[in-house]
Amino acid sequence: MDIPRRIRDERSLTPTEQQIASVILSMGERLQEVSIKEFAHAASVSIASIHRFCKKIGLEGFKELKVEIARAAAVRAGQISDVDINFPFGPGEQPGRIVPQMRSLYATTVRDTCEVLDTAELVRAAQLIGGARRIGIYTQSHNLHPAQMFCDRLLSIGRDAFCHADVERQYRCALASDEHDVALFISYSGLAPDIDRKLALLAERRVPVIYIGTAAARRRHPGLACYLLVSDAEHLQERITQFASHISVQFVLDSLFSCVFAADYDRSAGFLKRALPYTRLSPEPDKGI
Known part of the structure; x- marks a missing residue:
């Protein structure tokens, strides 16, 4: 089970840990760009809370969390072409572009739901x-x-x-x-x-x-x-x-x-x-x- 799914499925999170989980999932691959201090500030939690969260989901620490998030993203990228779930097409897009993007949106959503x-x-x-x-x-x-x-x-x-x-x-x-x-x-x-x-x-x-x-x-x-x-x-x-x-x-x-x-x-x-x-x-x- 990949880390995003493990985080979603964890049912014993405290309110602070729920906040950490929410920020991790919303940041996704952008997590690679921040330090643990920057992440603690973004999530409004302490560094100690981040370490406890990592231990709870079976990881040694924040570095391993970043590695697992990157690995999960790489696997997903290899399975289905990337699509912006919220804005799958832009201004002036033609049907020839919109239809494949919507197909990817459907496939990505069904895959994520199955996970x-x-x-x-x-x-x-x-x-x-x-x-x-x-x-x-x-x-x-x-x-x-x-x-x-x-x-x-x-x-x-x-x-x-x-x-x-x-x-x-x-x-x-x-x-x-x-x-x-x-x-x-x-x-x-x-x-x-x-x-x-x-x-x-x-x-x-x-x-x-x-x-x-x-x-x-x-x-x-x-x-x-x-x-x-x-x-x-x-x-x-x-x-x-x-x-x-x-x-x-x-x-x-x-x-x-x-x-x-x-x-x-x-x-x-x-x-x-x-x-x-x-x-x-x-x-x-x-x-x-």
């Missing part, structure tokens, strides 16, 4: 959904489209699911839920409005929560039933739009649905088949009549 997505957590999430009486999907903004598509797919295989855009409906459904249900939360950064209040309400109702978001979001909301991590390369504000976060969330939802389907394949396929007479497109009318 942080824990298959054991994916199995756990599929089991929770498979055993739930009802699945509530909670999100907002641009994540609503993939969330509602996921909801429709669950309904298509006979799973009772809901995904409301209206905030009042979300709260009322949460209040009506209990330990026999499961909640799926989608928030890339973990900073969505009211997220703490909704999670607290679901905890009171003893509803297990599956969370889809970045490693930073997991640190912001510890103690949930299951975490499905996505690529965290996208900047929250300095970007053209949510290209990477949309791709990574959609990829995780597609993977999760596939796992739910495969875990009870005959039941899922059987429901699809039984629903066909009611859901298939009507045949075209005879034009001669």
Whole structure:
């Protein structure tokens, strides 16, 4: 496992260590250009804290951290051509340039998401959904489209699911839920409005929560039933739009649905088949009549 992923997956970080981790991941290869003193100043931490952080993730010190960051960057550069996740094209770019850049953005994002997505957590999430009486999907903004598509797919295989855009409906459904249900939360950064209040309400109702978001979001909301991590390369504000976060969330939802389907394949396929007479497109009318 490379160092960036090891840092993202480390769950026992103190608040100071979380700050160090965040700065390391945001700096990336630029870490090679700074001394430990400069890094300590940038992260607003002590040099001793940096040494303790390095030890916690299995390294001897800051020098080895820089070596491992450089090695990870070299491996990644050799796998897929470099692309700016936040600004994959510039002013006046033509389709001949934009299309390959978007292809690289998709490939890079899926690769990065696969690196942080824990298959054991994916199995756990599929089991929770498979055993739930009802699945509530909670999100907002641009994540609503993939969330509602996921909801429709669950309904298509006979799973009772809901995904409301209206905030009042979300709260009322949460209040009506209990330990026999499961909640799926989608928030890339973990900073969505009211997220703490909704999670607290679901905890009171003893509803297990599956969370889809970045490693930073997991640190912001510890103690949930299951975490499905996505690529965290996208900047929250300095970007053209949510290209990477949309791709990574959609990829995780597609993977999760596939796992739910495969875990009870005959039941899922059987429901699809039984629903066909009611859901298939009507045949075209005879034009001669």
